[in-house]
Amino acid sequence: MHSLSSHYAQTSDALPLRPHLLENDTGVKLWSSLAEICEMIEVPVVDQEDMRFQHLKFKPGQRVFIPAQPFDCLYIVYSGFLKSTIVDELGNEQVLAFPMKGDILGVDGIDSGTYQTEVISQSVSELIVLPFKALMMIGQAKPQFELEMLAAMGRELTRQQGLLFALRGLSAEARVARFLHALSERFAALGYSSTEFNLRMTRQEIGNYLGIALETVSRVLAALQDEGHISVSLKAIKIHNPEALQSMRRIPPRRRVLGLQ
Amino acid sequence: MHSLSSHYAQTSDALPLRPHLLENDTGVKLWSSLAEICEMIEVPVVDQEDMRFQHLKFKPGQRVFIPAQPFDCLYIVYSGFLKSTIVDELGNEQVLAFPMKGDILGVDGIDSGTYQTEVISQSVSELIVLPFKALMMIGQAKPQFELEMLAAMGRELTRQQGLLFALRGLSAEARVARFLHALSERFAALGYSSTEFNLRMTRQEIGNYLGIALETVSRVLAALQDEGHISVSLKAIKIHNPEALQSMRRIPPRRRVLGLQ
DNA sequence: CGGGGTTTTGAGACCGGTCAAACGCCGTGG
DNA sequence: CCACGGCGTTTGACCGGTCTCAAAACCCCG
Numbered sequence: 001m002h003s004l005s006s007h008y009a010q011t012s013d014a015l016p017l018r019p020h021l022l023e024n025d026t027g028v029k030l031w032s033s034l035a036e037i038c039e040m041i042e043v044p045v046v047d048q049e050d051m052r053f054q055h056l057k058f059k060p061g062q063r064v065f066i067p068a069q070p071f072d073c074l075y076i077v078y079s080g081f082l083k084s085t086i087v088d089e090l091g092n093e094q095v096l097a098f099p100m101k102g103d104i105l106g107v108d109g110i111d112s113g114t115y116q117t118e119v120i121s122q123s124v125s126e127l128i129v130l131p132f133k134a135l136m137m138i139g140q141a142k143p144q145f146e147l148e149m150l151a152a153m154g155r156e157l158t159r160q161q162g163l164l165f166a167l168r169g170l171s172a173e174a175r176v177a178r179f180l181h182a183l184s185e186r187f188a189a190l191g192y193s194s195t196e197f198n199l200r201m202t203r204q205e206i207g208n209y210l211g212i213a214l215e216t217v218s219r220v221l222a223a224l225q226d227e228g229h230i231s232v233s234l235k236a237i238k239i240h241n242p243e244a245l246q247s248m249r250r251i252p253p254r255r256r257v258l259g260l261q
Numbered sequence: 262m263h264s265l266s267s268h269y270a271q272t273s274d275a276l277p278l279r280p281h282l283l284e285n286d287t288g289v290k291l292w293s294s295l296a297e298i299c300e301m302i303e304v305p306v307v308d309q310e311d312m313r314f315q316h317l318k319f320k321p322g323q324r325v326f327i328p329a330q331p332f333d334c335l336y337i338v339y340s341g342f343l344k345s346t347i348v349d350e351l352g353n354e355q356v357l358a359f360p361m362k363g364d365i366l367g368v369d370g371i372d373s374g375t376y377q378t379e380v381i382s383q384s385v386s387e388l389i390v391l392p393f394k395a396l397m398m399i400g401q402a403k404p405q406f407e408l409e410m411l412a413a414m415g416r417e418l419t420r421q422q423g424l425l426f427a428l429r430g431l432s433a434e435a436r437v438a439r440f441l442h443a444l445s446e447r448f449a450a451l452g453y454s455s456t457e458f459n460l461r462m463t464r465q466e467i468g469n470y471l472g473i474a475l476e477t478v479s480r481v482l483a484a485l486q487d488e489g490h491i492s493v494s495l496k497a498i499k500i501h502n503p504e505a506l507q508s509m510r511r512i513p514p515r516r517r518v519l520g521l522q
Numbered sequence: 523c524g525g526g527g528t529t530t531t532g533a534g535a536c537c538g539g540t541c542a543a544a545c546g547c548c549g550t551g552g
Numbered sequence: 553c554c555a556c557g558g559c560g561t562t563t564g565a566c567c568g569g570t571c572t573c574a575a576a577a578c579c580c581c582g
Contacts, residue, residue, distance in 0.1 A: 070537055086422060094426055108422070111415035116422070136404060143401060153414045154372035160418065161347060161369070161377075164425050165355055168472030172538065202560065211429035218562055233563075234547075433570070464529065474571055479530055495529075495579075 054129045058082075058121035064105060066118045071109030073129050077101050080125020081200040086117045096211040097163075098122075098201060101190055107153055122200050167211050174248035175210040176220040179239065180230065181245040193243070199235040315390045319343075319382035327379045332370030334390050338362050341386015342461040347378045356470040359383075359462060361468060362451050383461050428472050435509035436471040437481040441491065441498065442506040455503070460496040483497055 021112060058064060064075060067087060082099045096117060099105055105127070109115040137148035166178055188194035199206070206213040221232045229245060231238040239245065316339060319325060325336060328348060343360045357378060360366055370376040402408035427439055437440070449455035460467070468475040482493045490506060492499040500506065 063438065086426065088426065092430065094429065096422065098423075107415055108419055109415075111419060116419060136408060140401065140404060143397060146400060146407065147397060150411065150414065151372040153411065153418070154368055154370075157414065157418050157421065158369055158372060158377060160421050160425065162309075163356065164357070164421060164428065165347060165349065167428050168355060168469075169353065203562095204560080214560090215540085215562080217539060218560095219538090222562080224269060252448040388555085463527090476530080477570060479528095480570095481531090483530080 014050070054136075056126050056129055057129050058127065060121060060123055062121050064119040064121065064127065065109075065115045067114070067116055069115050071106065071113050071115055071132070073106060073131050074135065075105040075119075076128040076130065077103045077105065078126040078128050080121060080127075081123045082119055082121050082125055083201065083205065084117050084119045093208070095205055097159075098205075100186065104156065106154055107156055171213045171248075172210075172216050173220045173223060175212060176206070176217060177224060177229070177245040177248040179206065179210055180224075180239065181242060184239055184242060184245075195239045197237055199237060266384045289323060290496065291404075314395075317388050317390055319386050319388065321382060321384055323382050325380040325382065325388065326370075326376045328375070328377055329508075330370075332374050332376055332393070334367060334392050335396065336366040336380075337389040337390050337391065338364045338366065340494060341382060341388075342384045343380055343382050343386060344462065344466065345378050345380045354469070356466055359470070361447065365417065368417060379413040391426055411447050432509075433473045433477050434481045434484060437467070437478060438490070438506040438509040440471060441500065442469065442503060445500055445503060445506075458498055460498060 056075075058080070064082070068071070071072075077099050079101055084096045084099055084105065085093050086096055097103070099119070105119050106115060110132070132239060135149065139149060170178065183199075184194045187197050188230050193235050201209075203214040203217045205216045210217070212220075221230070224230045224245075225232050227244070229239070229241040231240065296406075319341070327344070338360050340362055344358055344364065345357045345365075346354050347357055348354050358364070360380070366380050367376060369378050371393070400410060427436060431439065444458070445455045448458050462470075464475040464478045468478045471478070482491070485491045485506075485519065486493050488505070490500070490502040492501065
């Protein structure tokens with residue numbers, strides 16, 4: 001289905017249970033110290049002896065894990081761009097996030113013991129593998145680290161609340177505007193330009209993520225351009241007026257706010 | 262504003278920073294053992310010496326905590342019904358959940374150090390107070406407990422994903438139907454009737470929670486009644502056809518599902 | 523019995539979805 | 553190098569579900 005599939009059939013199509021336990025098809029492996037990792041997830045560095053964690057590379061289209069796969073590792077995005085989705089009982093796919101550097105993957109597997117979501121790499125990307133058992137042991141030895149693990153999960157939860165928040169009440173235009181603004185800030189945090197960048201995902205994926213039709217995404221982008229807030233050309237985005245994007249808010253709060261008793 | 266406010270003005274209107282650190286206005290306090298708590302959140306009981314956690318009672322309209330309040334405790338709902346909300350920069354209120362027995366409150370404060378949400382009791386309710394520092398200490402002593410804490414948070418995350426999932430793609434009728442079905446199952450799990458119960462929240466709160474207008478909630482309830490699936494009279498609900506409620510699904514997946522590369 | 527809040531019901535408007543078609547980008551193969 | 557074909561994107565027309573606005577009925581509680 002995808003042109004790249006044939007090249008990496010053993011991991012992309014055949015879907016072995018643990019693709020990264022196979023031979024590394026890229027031939028490249030790196031290792032991160034615990035200190036590096038702490039830094040990446042913005043956690044106070046814990047001084048630890050000689051802990052090292054494996055890096056794994058993924059090609060576009062390769063899956064990091066899939067639903068129902070036994071949980072044993074968390075992952076931290078070291079570089080690249082990915083897509084995490086969840087599939088309902090009917091096979092409908094819903095985009096949950098577009099993870100990038102610093103994001104944690106796999107937390108949804110801690111509870112049930114199997115991953116609930118699917119993560120696909122959308123570019124060449126590199127992940128740090130954190131075997132969960134090892135993490136727990138560190139937690140025992142380093143209370144601070146344990147705390148920060150919890151905090152990271154809380155952060156993930158808050159992030160989802162933000163999305164949830166956006167999906168209700170916001171008009172299609174506001175959703176796309178916020179999406180662009182969030183991307184912009186994210187890129188800025190990663191050291192890229194916040195005003196000029198390329199979308200890594202299709203209109204369809206954006207629409208799915210935001211809960212609107214892909215045609216609407218296209219129309220809204222055109223509208224935002226007409227309003228002079230951005231320039232769009234296919235995947236290339238220029239942001240002229242970040243404030244305008246951010247300030248698009250809840251559809252109409254005309255009626256009184258929810259009474260608080 | 263609310264008739265009950267005057268009775269408990271010191272906690273409901275004046276909003277002291279930590280209402281429950283004031284004199285207990287009900288005069289009643291209970292204590293739970295760690296084992297009891299483990300049981301409530303469906304966690305393997307860890308045998309611990311003589312740990313006890315304070316109970317706190319709340320009257321309708323009383324707040325458990327509010328945004329920006331310093332975080333130091335988690336709470337477990339021991340009894341009663343509550344409402345958790347988040348407020349955006351413009352003061353718009355969004356209902357995040359209707360916590361009831363067994364639910365954990367306050368996890369959103371772990372990361373930032375302050376609570377991000379507000380929790381209001383909608384009935385007389387009783388919460389178990391878990392000082393976060395104490396929890397961390399238990400985590401050190403009991404690895405199993407620590408793991409389960411993480412799992413509980415992962416569960417919360419999964420639950421939110423479910424809501425997120427429902428809010429996209431589902432028609433207004435399907436949202437309300439699912440809401441009722443979820444409530445029904447929840448009540449069943451608590452030992453109440455799953456087919457006959459009272460709503461604790463207004464149409465406005467339901468609509469806010471589901472991302473639809475309160476009038477639409479009202480209309481959908483009427484429609485579900487016409488279809489013979491339920492009976493409604495104000496807050497009193499009878500469910501005749503649970504399967505029908507559950508089976509209302511995504512609006513129309515006519516178009517092909519998101520290609521998986 | 524009165525009043526505020528909640529719920530219901532109706533009518534009209536509009537956003538966004540659906541369907542359809544055309545265009546352009548890009549990789550492929552001749 | 554160019555022609556072909558697939559996929560992503562754009563644009564238009566139409567339709568329908570929901571929202572908005574409005575008003576009346578109802579419930580609860582004082």
